[in-house]
Amino acid sequence: MRIAEFTPEIGDAEIARVVGSMKANWLTEGEKTAELEKLLANYFGCRRVVMMPNGTLAIFAALKILGIGEGDEVLVPDFTFFGTASAVVLAGAVPVFVDVDPRDGNMCVRAAEASLSQRTRAVLPVHMYGQAADMAALTAFAARHGLKLIEDAAQGMGVTFGDRHVGTFGEIGCISFFADKTMTTGEGGALIVNRESLIEDCLYFKNQGRLRRGSFVCDRMGYNFRITDVQSAVGLAQFERVEETIRRKRALREQYYELLKHCPGVRLPEENGFGRVVPFRVNIQVDDPAELSRHLEARGVATRRYFYPLHLQPGFKGYQTVMRQRPVNSVALFESGLMLPSGLNLTTQEIEFVCDNIVEFQSEQSCKGRSLAAGV
Structure with a gap:
C-alpha cells in the first residue's frame, strides 16, 4: 500500500x-x-x-x-x-x-x-x-x-x-x-x-x-x-464544488481526530475560535515527528513536516533579513508538527491504516519512556 x-x-x-x-x-x-x-x-x-x-x-x-x-x-x-x-x-x-x-x-x-x-x-x-x-x-x-x-x-x-x-x-x-x-x-x-x-x-x-x-x-x-x-x-x-470540498476537508480531519484522540503522545491542534477553519492538512504534534515520519514512510505512508522557520532557512543567506527577537514558538512548532495524508480520495481503510501505525509507534515510544523513567 x-x-x-x-x-x-x-x-x-x-x-x-x-x-x-x-x-x-x-x-x-x-x-x-x-x-x-x-x-x-x-x-x-x-x-x-x-x-x-x-x-x-x-x-x-x-x-x-x-x-x-x-x-x-x-x-x-x-x-x-x-x-x-x-x-x-x-x-x-x-x-x-x-x-x-x-x-x-x-x-x-x-x-x-x-x-x-x-x-x-x-x-x-x-x-x-x-x-x-x-x-x-x-x-x-x-x-x-x-x-x-x-x-x-x-x-x-x-x-x-x-x-x-x-x-x-x-x-x-x-x-x-x-x-x-x-x-x-x-x-x-x-x-x-x-x-x-x-x-x-x-x-x-x-x-x-x-x-x-x-x-x-x-x-x-x-x-x-x-x-x-x-x-x-x-x-x-x-x-x-468548493463548499462541498470544504465540508469534506473538515470531515476528514474529524475522522482522523476520532481515531487518534486517545493515542499516547499525540496532540491534536484546536481551532482558535476566530471563524470558519478550512484545514489545509490534517496536522498532529508529537515529541519526535522526524522519527514518526520515517516509521510511516517505511510502511508506505507519505507525510510532511511543519514549515521550517524562516530565520533558519539557508535560502536567505546573503540577503538582508532582520530578527529583533529570537523566535521560539516557530521552532517549537516545527520540532513537533507533522502533516498526515490529507487527500479527499482517501478511503476509510487507508485512514485507519495511517492511524493504526501512528498508534503503534507512539505506544512503543510511550513504553520506552516509562522504562527509562523506571530505570529499567
Whole structure:
C-alpha cells in the first residue's frame, strides 16, 4: 500500500471545461478568467479579484503596487512557507521575522510590536494552515503604526474571521490556487482588492502598463502577470464544488481526530475560535515527528513536516533579513508538527491504516519512556 501525502481532485468537470476552452481557441487570459474573477469577488465579498500567476507573485505584486521597496521593512511571521518572505526580497524590501502564537502558528501581535523600527512599512500576516490570524488585533496594530496591511491568505479559501472572508481586511489580500489548495487552477493565485483606488493599479501592473490588451501604448510600468483561460477553466469547475470540498476537508480531519484522540503522545491542534477553519492538512504534534515520519514512510505512508522557520532557512543567506527577537514558538512548532495524508480520495481503510501505525509507534515510544523513567 502506498498512501500519498496529498493528491488533487481532478475529474470529468475539469476535463470538460478545459476541452471547451481549447475548442474555443482562446488560450491566454480571456472570458473564462473574467468569469472566475467575478465569482470569486462575490464569494470573498470584495470589490475586485485580479488573477495572478501564483500566490508568491501575488504577494510581490501587492508589495510593489503599494509602493513597498528598497530599504523598507516588512513584518513577516517566522512560521510560514518560504515564498511569503522571498516575495518581500524580490520586491527589494527587507523581511523582518516575527514569532507566532504557539496555539495556531499565526503572527503574534506582541512579537510584531517588539519588531518595529523606523523603517517598518508593512505587516504581512499569514492565515496559517486554514485558520484566520487575529485580524482584529492586526488591523488595529497596522492602523496604530501607519503600516500597510497585506494578507497572505494562500491557504485561506473559505476561511473566515468572524463573518468576513480572510484577505478582505488589508489593503490587498493574496490567495493561492496551487495544486494542493482547497481550490486549484494548477498554478495560480489572485489579488483580493477592496479599495476602488487600487483596482486600476492592479490591472496596470499585471497587464504591462495597460488597462486592456490590444494597444502597444503602455501608460505605466507594468509586467505580464496574466494566467490562461485553460487554468481558469479548471478553476471554474473547482469553484462549483468548493463548499462541498470544504465540508469534506473538515470531515476528514474529524475522522482522523476520532481515531487518534486517545493515542499516547499525540496532540491534536484546536481551532482558535476566530471563524470558519478550512484545514489545509490534517496536522498532529508529537515529541519526535522526524522519527514518526520515517516509521510511516517505511510502511508506505507519505507525510510532511511543519514549515521550517524562516530565520533558519539557508535560502536567505546573503540577503538582508532582520530578527529583533529570537523566535521560539516557530521552532517549537516545527520540532513537533507533522502533516498526515490529507487527500479527499482517501478511503476509510487507508485512514485507519495511517492511524493504526501512528498508534503503534507512539505506544512503543510511550513504553520506552516509562522504562527509562523506571530505570529499567
